[in-house]
Amino acid sequence: MPELPEVNTKKLNFDRVALNRKIEKVELRETNHIFKNISGEAFAQKMKGRQFTGSYRRGKYLFAHLDNGHDVLFHFGMTGEFYAYDEPEQRPRHERFAFLFPDGERLGFDCPRKLAHIYYLEDKDAFIKEKKLGEDALVISEEAFLEKLNGKTGTIKGFFLNQSNLAGMGNLYADEVCWQVGIHPASLIPALDDKTRRLLHHRMQAILQTAVNRRADYANYPDEWLWNHREKGGTCPRDGQELEKDKVAGRSTYYCPQCQELKE
């Protein structure tokens, strides 16, 4: 689930449930590997009595601002998810911890694969700098995008996946952008002309904005996108060719062998 549009939807849910409510306590379940720079117990201690006052999404990261000036950082990995519920028996199966509010409602953080990361940050800007996290893909200017591409020698897909270039693109949206622009995901950046580079930026933001507007609800993505055809035996919505599957930049990649040109 969690690329930029999916995380944006999680932010909406988080804001609706958690903002400006006193946190009675944090309930800890099995949290191995989840908390990165703090123990679960210390995290629970710090949360007690606090409130979230706002949140900020950058790429796939969600920074939740606390009333003491610090931030809780959520990264959802592959399977992280918020669930809000009122009754204990509604607790999701792989809940790692939950915020309990005074009226008894809970916001649980569920993560079967434990690939999520939670940080407690006293200085979120220092964290962003340290991680070299790029600008958010939805708002990065064309100029900054071109500047990031400048001098790179790898594949365009690898560029999209590296969060220090820009933040928020993941495997599925990267395939979608390449398909819509009509270039093979393994195309090498030096071989891309200026027009193609600008088109990549434009299509990327159009796709992400549409996905955000549709709340990352895949069933409502346009059928003329690659998205809902991106599977074994799927065919290209443009020309009906059977899609091919390969590994590019170490990740499963779908593309149309007929209408996506490999530039190298």
Added chain:
DNA sequence: TGTGATGTTGAATG
């Protein structure tokens, strides 16, 4: 039963 899955990181390699 084995394989791969929307992510990140670190190690090893070129």
Added chain:
DNA sequence: GCATTCAACATCAC
């Protein structure tokens, strides 16, 4: 420093 590949993290679905 850059880019790539691999393994690890742990569980589920096909």
